[in-house]
Amino acid sequence: MALGKNYEGQNCSLARALELVGERWTLLIVRDAFYGVRRYGDFLAHLDIPRAVLADRLATLVDAGVFERRRYQNSPPRDEYLLTDRGVELWSVVYPLWSWSERHFGDAEPLRTFRHAACGTQLDPAGRCPTCGGVDVSPRDVEAHTGPRMPAQPRRDPVSVALRQRPHRLLQPLF
Amino acid sequence: MALGKNYEGQNCSLARALELVGERWTLLIVRDAFYGVRRYGDFLAHLDIPRAVLADRLATLVDAGVFERRRYQNSPPRDEYLLTDRGVELWSVVYPLWSWSERHFGDAEPLRTFRHAACGTQLDPAGRCPTCGGVDVSPRDVEAHTGPRMPAQPRRDPVSVALRQRPHRLLQPLF
């Protein structure tokens, strides 16, 4: 999407959110960050996003306090992009949207499931654990599992491969 | 946003959802539908959206089963756009996004609040009613209230005016 001053006339929190998070690619970048992707090159390989757009979106998200840019080595200087608390709270948007799509447009066999790490139960549509008394599950306590169905043409980039290999705790680095 | 075949390589429900709902304007149209807007001209006036874009989005959303187009008079023939059950379920995405933005970027005094119609309590960030034992509140049981803060330049279109006048039950027609 694009911001557009037009949204400004709306004077509405939803519109303000969409200026940031409603832009093309942005929410997929955030999704990848939940999967544990942290580096420019990994986002790039997993998303098939133009390099310039990725650089632009990351900069915007850092400005907005959704990502934090942190140096993890000095020579050569390399930074990684980590979700801040503000970014992690977007789980309450990302998961319901994923779930809505899965319910209404998904195949019988889901490609991926999100489970409460503590008990292995699949999250309900609102992101809670039915087994554990319907408590809200923080993304840090969620495991992404690969479902039985395989995509027709599995992707070969390192991120996709790692995600297929084994269940993976959200927000933990992939590599 | 735009669909782009690129998202297709993602093979992910989130990406599929974003092809539809992540396009520029789409979620604001859905928001207005929750407010009770139903007619082309009212969406147009309230959103300041180019006419062609609005027509395109509405057609796409009807195709996707998010809106239903229903004739409400025959001469001249006039249709209104109503959220289907599938569309109403987007409340679980729209409200958390609104809430996220309100928490992180909102002013101290919110412009609008969403309250459980049964008891008048403001919804919590997950969309539940704290007073009523934390039950999920369906959008049909939500009232939109205008907060104490007034926008600097209040809009004059009929939709904005109606929304300011009095608390309003979501999904009920505005006029």
Added chain:
DNA sequence: CAGTGATGGTTCGTTGAATGAACTGACTGG
């Protein structure tokens, strides 16, 4: 029954953002 206005679009030229390929620059390891 011609003129005016409401409604819900479509058309089209212009602007601006996304795309993708090439290039840059800092560094490393052999």
Added chain:
DNA sequence: CCAGTCAGTTCATTCAACGAACCATCACTG
């Protein structure tokens, strides 16, 4: 010194958004 990696930037092309004008249908008015 050379090849390779990583994280970008630059730039020409493509495609979607914009916005103004136009169109069609019908109702109402004088």
